[in-house]
Amino acid sequence: MKTQYAFKALMYLAQKDANGPVLIAEIADKKNIPLKFLENILLELKKAGVLDSKKGKGGGYFFNENPSKIKLARVMRLIDGPIALLPCVSINFYQQCKNCDEKTCGLSEVMKEVRDATLSILENKTVADISLIIK
Known part of the structure; x- marks a missing residue:
């Protein structure tokens, strides 16, 4: 929220x-x-x-x-921290998951794809992009 x-x-x-x-x-x-x-x-x-x-x-x-210069990813990180759904795939807030071997975890590979897809949108959209200017 x-x-x-x-x-x-x-x-x-x-x-x-x-x-x-x-x-x-x-x-x-x-x-x-x-x-x-x-x-x-x-x-x-x-x-x-x-x-x-x-x-x-x-x-x-x-x-x-x-x-138009304020990226949505920046706002999300400022307010809530990591954008990644798992701490082990976070770029800026990396933490190893408990009881997990990252070398054999298939979930982390999928979550990296999710992270990258999400970031490709959030890093290219700005506050101006989501603001409907009402005249």
């Missing part, structure tokens, strides 16, 4: 990008995201440099980077 909420918030921000900063309460209300949960998500994205915020009148969250 956390990544889904992050994508919903980023899509909304992209749609409102030309209007300046957006209040977190507005995003939470319009996208039906619990406010406290959204605060944590946006703070993570701010710490990673994806978003920035402004306090006071006219304040809120806004993009620190162009939405």
Whole structure:
């Protein structure tokens, strides 16, 4: 859910990008995201440099980077960690599976294919690609 909420918030921000900063309460209300949960998500994205915020009148969250440069894979990793379904096939978060011999495990080979197919999409799609710009 956390990544889904992050994508919903980023899509909304992209749609409102030309209007300046957006209040977190507005995003939470319009996208039906619990406010406290959204605060944590946006703070993570701010710490990673994806978003920035402004306090006071006219304040809120806004993009620190162009939405067309923010890869979906990057957002997923920032919010939830590994994209791979098994830790033994993760590129950035590798861990050996418990009670498994990777040399003879057929599942890991299939999961590498799944990982590669998923990454080929997520590394080539951006926040701008998933944001329907409403005029």
